[in-house]
Amino acid sequence: MNATAASGPGMFTALPRQPADALLAVIGMHRADPRLDKIDVGVGVYRDETGATPVMRSVKAAERRLLAEQDSKSYLGAEGDQRFTDLLASIALGSERADDPRVTGIQTPGGTGALRLAAELIARTGRSPTVWVGTPTWPNHAPIFQAAGLTVRTTPYFDVVSADIDFDAMIDGLAQAKDGDVVLLHGCCHNPTGTTLSADQWRILAPIMVTRGLIPLIDLAYQGLGQGLEEDAAGARSLLAAVPEALIAYSCDKNFALYRERVGALWVQSSSAAVAVPVRENLLALARSLWSMPPDHGAAVVRLILEDELLTNDWCLELSGMRRRINDLRLLLGAVHPALAPIAHQEGLFALLPITPDDAAALRTDHGIYLPNSGRINVAGLNHGTVGRFADALALYLKG
Ligand SMILES: Cc1ncc(COP(=O)(O)O)c(C=O)c1O
16 A cells, blocks of 8 residues: 555545564465475465375265255355254264253354354453453464454463473463453364363363353364364363353364365353353344354365264264374474474474574575464474474574
């Protein structure tokens, strides 16, 4: 935008400029780099050993079936594909919570849509709670809640020196939270640190949340990419069993590799089945004003997979292959240098490297290794052929 346009007449001239997306800049630099051995560990999608992000076999099979059998594209409703949401509830929440009349859920456009709908619902309660997020967290968390008019505050989460969760500091930070405040928790595969609350930590957190009247908002965006489908949901489920009220924002975009199809769901657990009725009415009214109804294709694909035992088994097989690949690479990286050892027992796509923004810039320019200045890498951006070169270059910048 030039100065004349910025100062000219019109409604939009008052709009402030927005900072460029740091990751998009990294993607652009990677694309422009002619070096054949360049490595992209910036973009946050699963990649296979060849660097591709393929459509899953089970998804392709479901899409073929959808193409052959779908006989209408008429509107569904604001709830989207309810059978999708109900089938997914058993996988995400477990059968006990899925059948709990206090729990209601609807389909959303991805995990982002689920988080935004959660934020709007929280704002609508009129209680003006603060939303507490750990540091660091996915950079889109705070803007999503702030866009709904909510106040966001931070608690410590990740300790850079130990490359682990500083659980005591997190609990101490939450001492400032007030009755009715919301605490955002990553269900598994924390983005960007790769750390996840242990079963013991989830257990310790539960009575603290209950006695202090804090409401968990669990972001479950990578189920199955950490330790396993059941394992990755166990902590969230134990917390749901202990607290009266909670929200669960879910993304199918990574574990079904449906990224651009925007597949997700939001469930709300209320204090009683009676309260779940207005909760659902408000979810539907909000969805209607936000996106009217969510896109159908991806959710229909997931529904078809979950309705069919063979397809479900194949999806689970593919998902475990993805998980194994990530965990193999983690073991390799962890063995390279003492400073990287924690990566071996972290989980999911992401790890936060103990390097400075200058180091990240040097890795880009001097070694053709593309990552953002934050030092967050997508482990799946590596393969067995590149992990050695990556580790050698990185070792130049590691201490200890
Ligand atoms: C922690 C976390 N939550 C939610 C999302 C949003 O997922 P979706 O692409 O389904 O909107 C992401 C995506 O990167 C994420 O990392």
